[in-house]
Amino acid sequence: MKTITTDIAIMGSGLAGLTAAVKAAEAGARVAVFEKRPFQGGGVSNTPMMTLAVRDDQEYKDKAFKVHMEYTNYSADAAVVRSWIDNSSHIPEFINGLGIDFLHVMKFDLETLGQLPGYSAGFPKGMHLGDYYFLKGQGKGHGAAVICKRMADTVEKLGGELYFSCPVKGLIREGDKVVGLVATDKDGEELRVSAKAVVIASGGFSDNPGMIKEFTGFTYTNNNCDDGGNVLFNTFPGARMTGDGQRAVWEIGGAQGSMGINGHNLVPGPGIIGHTPWIMKNQMRIIQEQPYLWVNQRGERFIDEGISNNHMAMGTSIARQPDKCSYIVFDEATKRHMEQEGLEYIYFIFPAEKLTDVSGQFEHLIDVVGNKHAFVADTVEDLCAETGIDAAGLTRTLDAYNDYCDKGHDDQFAKDPAFLRPVREPKFYALRCFCGGYQALGGIKVNGKCQVVDDDYRPIKGLYAAGDCAAGEIWGNPPTGGIGVTTICFSQGFITGREAVEYAKSL
């Protein structure tokens, strides 16, 4: 058995862990980071393109806080939300300090917070809480990958140590405080780490099907959903986020915090997404953004489709449908509309004002790739036979929906009349959408200082948590609601780095 002594031991080298490491090292602490994979970055490297910062203005921060709490129906932990928001204003400066620029910044004025519809951080009607900073990446990658590498380099320059291929196996608790951790080094030998404070930043549990089933009710599936599952993860594929940190905390008496999936609407592959979700193989992801007719397996509408480009809202709604499954259905006329006149919603990640050769794309997906979730049929009956949608239900829905389109008013869900397009003209197209997962988050209960607490809400001395594993207290309930977590990772990284060092100095 090997032994190491350090001031701050950190489990995980993603955004949260490395931010904490940089901050602790800058404050003069000895830092050791333990990462089970052979490289830095955790899950975040593989996608996030932006982060959110709430301006350092009291009125603005107060409004952002109130908007967030209102949208979570006050089910989020107010102290944790407040500390995240108050610390987030430092994020842009921190990223720039790593030598990384922003592609652009979307600024939202005070009065627009919580008011704008569409793609946003969270809930129906949008939840704009601050300014969006789009990270400048290297090559065709997104910026988070470079940020993690720069932070890892910074930690080493400041004298910190990074232990790769070194999974943490458990925490060491003596009385009311945590005094270190046990890991396995790259040679398979046990490593006993004595630390004044430990920060858990091990990510979510997206790659642990058992935990997903147990704590969210979803069944994890493969990329084609051909195994009966109903949730798949496309944002951090293969990130090895298996809930190790959560389990380590629970084993030494830490309380279980809120857990859930940060869901969205997603047509399963193959042939749509590869390993890198931001590089699409066709325009199916753009189609599924559109506010046309959406139905469930019974052929019934279930939402004002005007919300279709708010991913978390759609994910939340789809998760409540039979088999957690939905379809966007459109006809030849709407296909032509998307090709010739243009789209209702332009998806800023895959910007296109018009679609190209939709029939050809469907044909390729169905006949060449073998995707099981794209459908084209000559009749509504045939479409139902292929998809499994209840034919009587869809027929009833179409009768009513087409009537709404004709008269220009959606009696059922009051959808914007501009989005009312009838479904009458053969051919008929459908994409089957499941609840995709951006992340499976939470599990460690923390307070506003990111101290891990026990079931009586008492802090466990010397133990902190940040990022995905500690984000559950922020999104509140419903369980498939959520918020982009890069902002939480940075912010809680600042907090844990600072608080852990202060605690270590107090010993």
Added chain:
Amino acid sequence: MKVDIQDYCIRCGLCEDLYPVLFHLNIEDDKIDLKYEGDIPAELEDMAREARRDCAIAAIFLS
């Protein structure tokens, strides 16, 4: 020309998505497999240069 992947590669698989002729994301072993262990064919050298430019983490080295 030889292609090398640095240890800090994040295994995102972007290289396979864009250049499957040269790279494969080996999820089981958590590494990037090179389709050519030695020199790559001359006709793929431009592609390798593009792959180096596109890599999210600048982990593709050419020699």
